[in-house]
Amino acid sequence: MESPIKYELHASDESARMGRLLTPHGAITTPAFMPVGTRATVKAMAPDELWGMGYRLVLSNAYHLALRPGADLVADFGGVASFMGFKGAILTDSGGFQAMSLAKINSISEEGIRFRSHIDGSPLMLTPESAVDIQQKLGSDMMMALDECTPYLADHARAKASLEMTARWAERCLAARTSETQALFGIVQGGVYPDLRRMSASQITSLGFDGFATGGLSVGEPRDVMREMAELSISMLPMDRPRYLMGVGTPEDLLAAVAMGYDMFDCVLPTRNARNGGAFTSQGKLSIKRAAYQRDERPLDERCDCRICTTHSRAYLRHLYISGEILAARALTEHNLYFYGHLMREAQAAIASRTYRSFARHTLDLLGSSAGDGTDV
Amino acid sequence: MESPIKYELHASDESARMGRLLTPHGAITTPAFMPVGTRATVKAMAPDELWGMGYRLVLSNAYHLALRPGADLVADFGGVASFMGFKGAILTDSGGFQAMSLAKINSISEEGIRFRSHIDGSPLMLTPESAVDIQQKLGSDMMMALDECTPYLADHARAKASLEMTARWAERCLAARTSETQALFGIVQGGVYPDLRRMSASQITSLGFDGFATGGLSVGEPRDVMREMAELSISMLPMDRPRYLMGVGTPEDLLAAVAMGYDMFDCVLPTRNARNGGAFTSQGKLSIKRAAYQRDERPLDERCDCRICTTHSRAYLRHLYISGEILAARALTEHNLYFYGHLMREAQAAIASRTYRSFARHTLDLLGSSAGDGTDV
Numbered sequence: 001m002e003s004p005i006k007y008e009l010h011a012s013d014e015s016a017r018m019g020r021l022l023t024p025h026g027a028i029t030t031p032a033f034m035p036v037g038t039r040a041t042v043k044a045m046a047p048d049e050l051w052g053m054g055y056r057l058v059l060s061n062a063y064h065l066a067l068r069p070g071a072d073l074v075a076d077f078g079g080v081a082s083f084m085g086f087k088g089a090i091l092t093d094s095g096g097f098q099a100m101s102l103a104k105i106n107s108i109s110e111e112g113i114r115f116r117s118h119i120d121g122s123p124l125m126l127t128p129e130s131a132v133d134i135q136q137k138l139g140s141d142m143m144m145a146l147d148e149c150t151p152y153l154a155d156h157a158r159a160k161a162s163l164e165m166t167a168r169w170a171e172r173c174l175a176a177r178t179s180e181t182q183a184l185f186g187i188v189q190g191g192v193y194p195d196l197r198r199m200s201a202s203q204i205t206s207l208g209f210d211g212f213a214t215g216g217l218s219v220g221e222p223r224d225v226m227r228e229m230a231e232l233s234i235s236m237l238p239m240d241r242p243r244y245l246m247g248v249g250t251p252e253d254l255l256a257a258v259a260m261g262y263d264m265f266d267c268v269l270p271t272r273n274a275r276n277g278g279a280f281t282s283q284g285k286l287s288i289k290r291a292a293y294q295r296d297e298r299p300l301d302e303r304c305d306c307r308i309c310t311t312h313s314r315a316y317l318r319h320l321y322i323s324g325e326i327l328a329a330r331a332l333t334e335h336n337l338y339f340y341g342h343l344m345r346e347a348q349a350a351i352a353s354r355t356y357r358s359f360a361r362h363t364l365d366l367l368g369s370s371a372g373d374g375t376d377v
Numbered sequence: 378m379e380s381p382i383k384y385e386l387h388a389s390d391e392s393a394r395m396g397r398l399l400t401p402h403g404a405i406t407t408p409a410f411m412p413v414g415t416r417a418t419v420k421a422m423a424p425d426e427l428w429g430m431g432y433r434l435v436l437s438n439a440y441h442l443a444l445r446p447g448a449d450l451v452a453d454f455g456g457v458a459s460f461m462g463f464k465g466a467i468l469t470d471s472g473g474f475q476a477m478s479l480a481k482i483n484s485i486s487e488e489g490i491r492f493r494s495h496i497d498g499s500p501l502m503l504t505p506e507s508a509v510d511i512q513q514k515l516g517s518d519m520m521m522a523l524d525e526c527t528p529y530l531a532d533h534a535r536a537k538a539s540l541e542m543t544a545r546w547a548e549r550c551l552a553a554r555t556s557e558t559q560a561l562f563g564i565v566q567g568g569v570y571p572d573l574r575r576m577s578a579s580q581i582t583s584l585g586f587d588g589f590a591t592g593g594l595s596v597g598e599p600r601d602v603m604r605e606m607a608e609l610s611i612s613m614l615p616m617d618r619p620r621y622l623m624g625v626g627t628p629e630d631l632l633a634a635v636a637m638g639y640d641m642f643d644c645v646l647p648t649r650n651a652r653n654g655g656a657f658t659s660q661g662k663l664s665i666k667r668a669a670y671q672r673d674e675r676p677l678d679e680r681c682d683c684r685i686c687t688t689h690s691r692a693y694l695r696h697l698y699i700s701g702e703i704l705a706a707r708a709l710t711e712h713n714l715y716f717y718g719h720l721m722r723e724a725q726a727a728i729a730s731r732t733y734r735s736f737a738r739h740t741l742d743l744l745g746s747s748a749g750d751g752t753d754v
Contacts, residue, residue, distance in 0.1 A: 040696065044703040047688070069696045073672060077692065085688040295450060311424070311462040315454065319417065319446045326421040329703055 003210040005142065005183040007242045007263070011352040015261040018351035021242050023141040024181050025081060025089040026056055030242070030263040031347055033254065033340045034059040034091060036271060040074070040084040043271050044326075044333040047086040053306075053334075054341050056088040057141075059266045062134045063095030063102070063126075067117050071137035079139020091264075092140035093246075094131040094173075097149050099124075108148060110165065128172035136179045142211065145173040147187040152220040159191035160199075167203040174207055183210035185244060188233045191216060192225050201236030212237045213244040214262075223253070231260050251280060251343055251367055255360045258347050270340050274332035277321045280339045283369050288332065293318045306338035380587040382519065382560040384619045384640070388729040392638040395728035398619050400518040401558050402458060402466040403433055407619070407640040408724055410631065410717045411436040411468060413648060417451070417461040420648050421703075421710040424463040430683075430711075431718050433465040434518075436643045439511045440472030440479070440503075444494050448514035456516020468641075469517035470623075471508040471550075474526050476501075485525060487542065505549035513556045519588065522550040524564040529597040536568035537576075544580040551584055560587035562621060565610045568593060569602050578613030589614045590621040591639075600630070608637050628657060628720055628744055632737045635724050647717050651709035654698045657716045660746050665709065670695045683715035 006022040007030075021028045035042045035050060038061045042050060050058065060080045065071060077083040080090045099113045100106055106115035112127030128146045135143035147166040150159050166189050177184050186209035190196035205212060214233040217226045230245055237243045244264035245257045254265055270280060277289040281301035286293075288300070299309035300317065308317075308331045320328035343363070350359035383399040384407075398405045412419045412427060414435045419427060427435065437457045442448060454460040457467045473490060477483055480492030480501075489504030505523045512520035524543040527536050543566045554561050563586035567573035582589060591610040594603045607622055614620045621641035622634045631642055647657060654666040658678035663670075665677070676686035677694065685694075685708045697705035720740070727736035 039700045039702060040693070041700075041702050041704045044707075046684075046704065046707065048684070068700060069671070069692070073692070076672065077674070077690065083690075083693055083696075085693070294446070295453065297454070307423075307425070313454065313460075315446070315450070316417070316460055316462070319460075323416045323418075323445060325416060325418050326703055326706055327418045327423065330421075330423065330707070 001180055003183060004179075004181050005210050005242070007211075007240060009239075011354075013351045013354045013356040014259070016259050016347075016351045016356045017261050017263070018348045019263065021057075021263065023057075023089040023183070025141050026087075028057045028089060029348055031254075031258045031344055032057055032264055033344050034264060034266040035337055035340075036266055036268050037061075037080075037084065037086075039064050039068070040080050042333075042337075043275065044329045045337065047084055049334065050337070051087055053338050054345065055337070057091060057264075058086055058088065059091050059093065060138070060140065061095065061098065062092045062131060062138060063098035065092075065138055066095060066134045067119055067124075071134045075137040075139065081139070089141040090139070091142040091266075092135045092138050092144065094144045094146040095126055095134065096131065096146045099126045100149065110168070112146070112169075128169040129176040132173050132176040132184070136177070136182060140182060142183045142185060143177075144185050144213065145170045145187055145209070147189060147215055149219065150189050150191040150216045152192065154191050156191075156193055156196070159189075159193055159196050162191075163189040163196055163200040163203070167200065170204055170207055170209075174209070185209055185211040185213050185242075187213045187215040187246070188236070189216045190229075190233075192221055192229060194229075194232055197229055197232050198236060201233055205236060205238060209241070211242040211244060213246050215246045217245070218247040218249055218253075218267075226253070227256055230257055230262070234260050234262060251340070252364060254340075254343065255347070255363060258351075259356065259360060270336035271333050274336045275329045277328070277332065278336075279332055280336050282339075282363075282366050284367050288314065288318050288321050288328075290318075300332075300335050301339065304335065304339065304342070306335050308332075308335040308338075378557055380560060381556075381558050382587050382619070384588075384617060386616075388731075390728045390731045390733040391636070393636050393724075393728045393733045394638050394640070395725045396640065398434075398640065400434075400466040400560070402518050403464075405434045405466060406725055408631075408635045408721055409434060409641055410721050411641060411643040412714055412717075413643055413645050414438075414457075414461065414463075416441050416445070417457050419710075419714075420652065421706045422714070424461055426711065427714070428464055430715050431722065432714070434468060434641075435463055435465065436468050436470065437515070437517065438472065438475065439469045439508060439515060440475035442469075442515055443472060443511045444496055444501075448511045452514040452516065458516070466518040467516070468519040468643075469512045469515050469521065471521045471523040472503055472511065473508065473523045476503045477526065487545070489523070505546040506553040509550050509553040509561070513554070513559060517559060519560045519562060520554075521562050521590065522547045522564055522586070524566060524592055526596065527566050527568040527593045529569065531568050533570055533573070536566075536570055536573050539568070540566040540573055540577040540580070544577065547581055547584055547586075551586070562586055562588040562590050564590045564592040564623070565613070566593045567606075567610075569598055569606060571606075571609055574606055574609050575613060578610055582613060582615060586618070588619040588621060590623050592623045594622070595624040595626055595630075595644075603630070604633055607634055607639070611637050611639060628717070629741060631717075631720065632724070632740060635728075636733065636737060647713035648710050651713045652706045654705070654709065655713075656709055657713050659716075659740075659743050661744050665691060665695050665698050665705075667695075677709075677712050678716065681712065681716065681719070683712050685709075685712040685715075
């Protein structure tokens with residue numbers, strides 16, 4: 001069958017690349033950051049605001065939506081994008097990571113993941129087949145194969161057994177797919193072991209996936225190990241498919257991963273940190289709760305032209321946060337997502353003009369400058 | 378001194394009237410509902426969204442802002458409207474009602490209201506003079522005189538003593554005012570006693586206020602008593618000044634009060650109920666949490682053309698509410714405020730075309746029809 005998605009390469013600069021990902025629900029310019037919309041909503045944001053900021057692709061979550069409101073209900077409403085009122089495309093994760101991390105009791109076997117709902121404790125089973133079935137009902141443009149996210153501290157033997165089961169699950173996912181309009185991505189695992197990363201990439205890329213992801217990173221390992229594994233993994237991925245680095249990350253990590261050639265990213269940092277008062281700025285992070293901002297007339301980021309930075313002072317945003325006002329979460333989320341989207345657009349332009357290396361160096365210098373308050377937000 | 382505000386009568390229909398209230402920060406078409414922006418934010422809404430829905434006047438709260446972030450800080454940021462990024466006008470209440478109802482310990486004397494902050498317990502005193510001083514710092518276009526909101530169950534002697542003190546406080550407020558760009562409103566009290574309402578109105582309207590309000594209603598008395606007192610009070614208010622019915626109310630009460638000739642209203646119902654899952658619709662209230670809406674594809678209100686009703690199904694909004702998502706509060710607040718704003722625009726048009734009575738009857742019939750779920754939201 002012909003792939004429901006297509007990657008078009010438009011420009012490259014060393015390993016970094018800029019292109020377009022064509023999906024059944026529109027084109028996405030890459031490299032692209034995907035806002036996380038776990039429960040068919042990017043927390044605190046309206047779908048037309050995401051669109052207005054340039055986002056054309058949102059990540060949603062098979063585990064959460066299967067439990068509530070249920071995949072069949074979402075299917076009846078035309079899939080996640082239609083249900084939430086988003087005009088763009090949707091990528092769903094398989095739910096495996098949540099079934100392993102959020103669920104109260106779980107056991108993992110060849111068959112799949114047995115767990116209890118974190119909502120009502122009911123016993124459930126997630127298999128490669130049901131993960132695909134759920135995502136087909138959710139109507140996402142891009143589905144993820146069920147994998148086992150190998151823990152950072154797994155030893156070599158455990159990591160090897162894990163990636164081999166992930167490869168068998170990958171084949172079962174492909175066999176289970178019936179939709180001709182939804183792409184399916186395979187996921188490279190292998191923990192922090194270079195030989196296992198190569199083995200997993202070799203296995204996964206030999207199967208007929210529409211796109212490929214590097215998984216099992218940003219789970220506690222040191223940053224340099226993460227980057228080493230990400231670079232090793234992508235070196236094994238085919239150039240004619242979209243390449244997605246899962247769960248990464250900070251602005252600094254995104255700049256590094258774009259340099260490696262990754263096309264797609266997701267991370268809860270811009271949205272979750274916002275709700276805790278954390279703002280990403282061109283000059284580093286800041287925590288709006290700090291007393292230093294009580295009378296600060298400046299916007300969150302003096303180099304930002306988003307709606308928040310052109311309307312509100314730090315003093316007002318701090319007042320909202322300290323007062324527990326919903327607008328604080330809204331405003332910081334909107335700014336942070338604008339910041340991430342802007343960073344990606346700048347990266348695209350730098351690749352197109354073959355100036356990515358100097359762009360990244362300049363941006364990193366600014367991010368590390370002293371104007372941010374250095375708070376770990 | 379010339380009044381900083383001016384009421385222009387444009388049309389009338391029996392006692393109902395339609396006009397424009399000219400303020401230093403723009404004109405407001407009346408009758409007008411004021412969204413409640415207690416802490417310099419209408420909860421869950423961005424200021425440009427209020428503007429986009431047609432709101433040109435927001436109510437804010439001297440008590441809350443004086444405690445946090447402080448009136449001096451707000452003054453340094455150019456007043457409440459500038460601090461919150463709202464392009465329209467602001468009316469502030471005096472803070473008396475909150476000092477009496479929210480504060481942990483309070484005593485009321487001729488001097489003023491002694492209370493402890495509900496935030497940190499610090500002892501504070503609110504006098505007629507300090508209430509004006511605070512509101513002048515807050516830079517509102519319309520300030521309210523400090524009054525004692527007479528409890529519904531006060532006996533005649535207590536209500537009489539209360540309104541007489543309110544009249545003495547009113548004179549002190551006028552004497553304390555120094556701003557020439559901020560209007561000051563007097564408030565009629567008198568509890569549920571017709572003779573006392575007349576006495577209070579006579580006293581208050583003999584003073585040089587820029588506008589007048591009827592206070593002390595919607596504090597627990599039966600609806601017909603509220604309406605009787607509102608009607609009696611307004612009959613004593615001068616026609617050439619704006620007339621404001623404080624703390625009212627439901628769509629039905631607004632329709633009745635517009636018929637009496639009131640120009641301005643405020644109420645927490647559309648915003649507070651929204652955060653509890655309550656929606657106002659043309660066919661009555663509904664509670665989005667009800668299981669009946671789990672698969673309901675209809676918008677909140679099939680006769681509404683707001684952003685929420687043209688984007689989201691009841692099923693999706695219920696999912697958001699049940700999941701505790703911020704977007705639920707946002708969406709219901711936006712819809713409810715749109716509904717209230719739309720109701721006021723329809724009332725204005727009906728007065729202008731001298732069809733207010735039939736408009737109100739038709740609207741009340743629809744509000745009482747069976748399509749709402751009858752939930753007391």
